[in-house]
Amino acid sequence: MPRGPCAGPPARGHPVSWVTVVWSMAASACLTLAAVHLLVWSRRRAAWADLLFSLASAGTAAFAGCELWMMRSQTPEEYGMALRWLMAAAWLITVSLVGFARVYLRAGRLWLAWTVVGARSLTLLADFGSAPNAAYLEISSLRPVRFLGEAVSVAHGVPNPWMPFAQLGLLLWVVFLVDASLAAWRRGDRRRALVVGGSIIFLGATATIESVLVFREIIQAPFRVTPFYLALVLAMGYELSSDVLRAARLTDDLRGREQLITLAADAADLGLWVWTTPQDTVWGTEKLNPMLGFAPGELFSVKAFLTHLHPEDAEPTRQALLRALEEKSDYSTEYRVLLPDGRQRWIAARGRVETPARGGAVRMLGVCMDITARKQDEAEMLRLHADLAHTGRLSTMAQLASGLAHELNQPLGAILRNAEAAQLLLQSSAPDLEEIRAILADICKDDHRAGEVIDHMRALLKRRGLERVELDFAELVNEVLVLVQPDAGSRKVRLAVEVPATLPPVRGDRVHLQQVLLNLILNGIDAMSDVPAEQRRLVVRARQADARAVEVAIADSGRGVTAAKLERLFEPFFTTKPDGLGLGLPISASIIGAHGGRIWAESGPAGATFYFTVPLGGEA
């Protein structure tokens, strides 16, 4: 508020004091702007431009007051005091505008800025350090000058030697502003450079020149720089308020986008949430609350949320949330929610910690999705896999059992027929004892044979670790051929074995290697079901591959395997047979792998060949 003597209410016939009206209005307008922008800054601490603008406005208000005080001064002392305070206000305006240019235009040389601030501050020190102020060493007299239809005071005295320095500071200030505006202009920020930079320079420079002219008494007028500063403040205020408008529009946009995101989330059956940690409140979109067992619209705490979880999931979920907060990392977890109606839902949650730039509340934003159906599918898949594995084992056993039943019925049948023959022979008056002795010997032999078959079957069906011994490969193959012979015979497949007599013994587990041979031979037989019977031929070959291993090849004369299928043959559950399970080859591969060998397949138009290697005997 103007601090000069008040003109009082204008009476009829008395002229209105325009000086008082104009300067008071300028000061109050500036104070209002200062208050508004101070309020803006207090709400949004990052808005430094508003604080600096507020300071510049307050400075301008003070400046206006001091000017009015000067014009109304009755004594040189009073004038000197008013001028001293005016220069303090000028200091505030220039320094805060330097800051404003830096912040708002994001331009201006830093060293120049500090130089300006330094020069202005030195002037301020000189202002308060010398009497009566930095402008005069001594004010000798006041004289009235007419201004806006009334008499106002103008000083006359000895200029202070500090004055040129103060004016140099102002000049530097203008130079700094020109430089900053040009930089902003060149960067492409032309509007701001023009409105803010341009007006500061023009009005600042004009105000400076005006004050110099008045001080030097080149023009006979009082100090009246306020209008320039007021215009400056209004121009910047206009620009800042358009920023506020833009922010409001952005807020509207954001709200629209938020609605859009909520809509999309709802459509995708997602629940969005925001967890404000200090208050421990969770806000969620419409879908979220029912998903987690809360009433729609209810704000709930994470603590309450954790009580809705399956007891096994509550602690891990709490840990996951804490870890995400601590490490500022992403949060991702799955948990079961027990709904009030007793149902259980699987929820997948993802989140991200949002740390405010400066000391605000830590928030976590995220999304929840109901994955109950997927979890049920997974459980179903697991069950199916287990079933398949079981069926696979049963089917292998059934396949073996069929071959072994035949094997077992041979000796048992022979024993029966021999016994029956002996019974018949013994009915005759002179039994052929020699023949009966031969029969009994055969019975013993066949019984032994049946026992071996049972032992073999038991060994094949039993789950056991590797028992590596030295094995004669030809013998190994022949034992398997005995098993597959019935199957091969009834399917018109000729089996051939090409194992050189000089082949050294191999080292491995008899039963496991036989299972591999069995799998590969049965596969080969299956592969030839659609070629003419006379072409069905399966050969088991073995040769010494190198100093360490024997290479075994099982070659069929079927239609072969396509390259694409060849790559996938050893994958579990991959099968080319209509009723196959796709387990034979993966099991074979794991057995060969455990022996330190290699298994692979090759295919051509004349059939497929499966190879595997087994280490030679003698190697530990």
Place this chain on the structure above:
Amino acid sequence: MKDGSSEPTVFVVDDDPSFRRAVSRLLRAAGHQVRVFSSGSEFVESLPAPGPGCVVADLQMPGLSGLDLQAALAGSDNPLPVLFLTGHGDIPTSVHAMRLGAEDFLTKRASREALLDAVTRALARDARERAERTRVQEARARFDALTGRERGVLEHVLRGQLNKQIAADLGIHERTVKLHRTAITTKVGVQSVAELTQLWLEAFPKGQ
């Protein structure tokens, strides 16, 4: 063709030597004449003189299987009945075998009675079929003596045509037809057209 009355032989075909020996022992002890073969192909290649008998074969054998053996035998001029033995009776194979005319289908551990009964049944069937075949062959032999022209006349006679119609159809004199008819009955050795028709149906049960 008199070996049709000689002692029937049971041919045992099985790749398992022990079982083969045991079965042949039992059959011999039961009074049968037995010959053994270790594979289907060995049996088919050295098919013995077409005497009476039956085959007891393993269904699953390497090389020529039981069913192949049966098919080969059925196409030969001594189609002996085949009795299958199997380690494990699987239904599709047995149905197939029976449909192809297998005498019987037994597991290797079937009872002695079942086995011996089946062999007896097979031999009886062979004897029956063999007698039937002999009769047909004898009847055919009687018709074989006819000349081409006589055969032509015979066809018309069997159709029940009168001499006049036959003469018109063949473009010959009615008296010539009569001469041919007399020659036919004399050569075949029958008294009447009825007897002639019956003998023809015996020789060629389903037409020519």
